[in-house]
Amino acid sequence: MLRIEKLNFSYGDLKVLWDVDLEVKEGEIVTVVGANGAGKSTTLKNISRLVKPDSGALTFDGQDLSRLPSHRVVELGVVQVPEGRRIFPEMTVMENLRMGSYVKGTRKDRERNVEWVFDLFPRLQERQKQLGGTMSGGEQQMLAIARGLMANPKLLLLDEPSLGLSPLLVKNIFDIITGINRQGVTILLVEQNVYQSLRIAHRAYVMETGRVVLTGGGQELLDNEHVKKAFLGM
Amino acid sequence: MAVFLQSLISGILIGGVYALIGIGLTLIFGVMRVINFAHGDILMVGMYLTYILFTFAGIDPFVSVLISFPLMFIFGGFLQKVFINRVLNAVAQNQILLTIGLGLIMSNTVMLIFTSDYKIITTSYSSSTFQLGGGVSVSWPLLISFLITSAITAVLYWFLLKTDTGQAIRATAQDREAAQLMGINVKRMSIIAFGLGSALAGTAGALISPTYYIFPQVGSTFTLKAFVITVLGGMGSVVGATLGGVLIGITESMSAAYISSGWKDVVVFSLFLLVLLLKPSGLMGKSRT
Numbered sequence: 001m002l003r004i005e006k007l008n009f010s011y012g013d014l015k016v017l018w019d020v021d022l023e024v025k026e027g028e029i030v031t032v033v034g035a036n037g038a039g040k041s042t043t044l045k046n047i048s049r050l051v052k053p054d055s056g057a058l059t060f061d062g063q064d065l066s067r068l069p070s071h072r073v074v075e076l077g078v079v080q081v082p083e084g085r086r087i088f089p090e091m092t093v094m095e096n097l098r099m100g101s102y103v104k105g106t107r108k109d110r111e112r113n114v115e116w117v118f119d120l121f122p123r124l125q126e127r128q129k130q131l132g133g134t135m136s137g138g139e140q141q142m143l144a145i146a147r148g149l150m151a152n153p154k155l156l157l158l159d160e161p162s163l164g165l166s167p168l169l170v171k172n173i174f175d176i177i178t179g180i181n182r183q184g185v186t187i188l189l190v191e192q193n194v195y196q197s198l199r200i201a202h203r204a205y206v207m208e209t210g211r212v213v214l215t216g217g218g219q220e221l222l223d224n225e226h227v228k229k230a231f232l233g234m
Numbered sequence: 235m236a237v238f239l240q241s242l243i244s245g246i247l248i249g250g251v252y253a254l255i256g257i258g259l260t261l262i263f264g265v266m267r268v269i270n271f272a273h274g275d276i277l278m279v280g281m282y283l284t285y286i287l288f289t290f291a292g293i294d295p296f297v298s299v300l301i302s303f304p305l306m307f308i309f310g311g312f313l314q315k316v317f318i319n320r321v322l323n324a325v326a327q328n329q330i331l332l333t334i335g336l337g338l339i340m341s342n343t344v345m346l347i348f349t350s351d352y353k354i355i356t357t358s359y360s361s362s363t364f365q366l367g368g369g370v371s372v373s374w375p376l377l378i379s380f381l382i383t384s385a386i387t388a389v390l391y392w393f394l395l396k397t398d399t400g401q402a403i404r405a406t407a408q409d410r411e412a413a414q415l416m417g418i419n420v421k422r423m424s425i426i427a428f429g430l431g432s433a434l435a436g437t438a439g440a441l442i443s444p445t446y447y448i449f450p451q452v453g454s455t456f457t458l459k460a461f462v463i464t465v466l467g468g469m470g471s472v473v474g475a476t477l478g479g480v481l482i483g484i485t486e487s488m489s490a491a492y493i494s495s496g497w498k499d500v501v502v503f504s505l506f507l508l509v510l511l512l513k514p515s516g517l518m519g520k521s522r523t
Contacts, residue, residue: 048415074417086412088405099405102398103417151417 077154089133100150249483256463264470272337274453280436310432468519
């Protein structure tokens, strides 16, 4: 579904991605784990075309993403829920959701999708008239995911969805991600919470300083000595 | 009391036009974080457009809004697409130089064509008034322009609050990158925002042309005024610019009535400084973190 080959990217003179290869197949949850600054978020930014890759191939269902502007990538069904949630602070919950289905072709499903996300996150239904900026971190994260789902994603890119949440909410979010995946949405998850994300992943990649250093099944990597030592403190 | 009411009413009426100018500038700043130093010059182009339509086609200045609004929208959209979209990621001083340069080109081009002579549009109602009772009289052209302003502002609010495109403009202003991730074409939103801002400035130019001298350098006064209104209301806030415009209008007309018209700018700028001292982000502004 998504195929990244030899992706290279630099911020000015600073090279941050080195020959990254990554693949996501339909129906999977794929996780990219790694420390801060390993290049995980930058990889997602390249996929969403918020930045322009230096070189390498980025294809989604055979379409070359590297030649498309960011809004066209969303139209193809590659939708990112960004790190830090990035809710529109001065718009209500409902308006934020409406923006999620801004892309033509998703507007007709707006009502159905609103029902779907309210079903997933009943909290949002109670808060639908509240301004996004006044909500708690956990509520904003739910809204960010819900807003992403409004765009009928085929592939949902999640950037650090558990960051800054209480342990209880973290577990909740990972359960919800698994649930969304079971409903047919393919997921590429970027996380610093290595244990939780490997636990739900079908396959995973480990990134260190801009390179993919390990890849394998989620459980397989959980048992890997290097992963245990570097990320799980065992 | 009559003097007070008189200047309050005149202030509100002229404040409506100021609001239009301020909303245009704040919309552009909100969406692009670009300070448009050509704003007054765009207004000036709107005045000359009205002058041309009036002199050569006999179209009434108020009716000509129907023509100048779309024309100025296209003009602004063109400026954005061809020039300003290229400097969106540039340092602030380059953006400032670009918009100042565009303004200079506009005023000098107009001067080349029309010379720097003052032009006036004299309509049958230019100086007509009607009595409101109690010694208060209202100028017809000011009242009509206020009504048009109110209608345009109402439609603009509806557009920004209720339509998908309007919401996308607000979303772009609140978080440009997140807006991109929603599939919003932010370059297109910038073009619409600059087009709208220019159309509003041009319309304001058309509306004041029956009561104001028209000359190529008239823009600088309005650029300054637009800044005061926008900063007073809070940069990027449409509600703030509306409030700021009316507030400046009232302050000007009150100080002209009670002190002297020569001192009105002093009073306006004092008020401006006072507000900034007490609330640096402006009346409706949020402090940015």
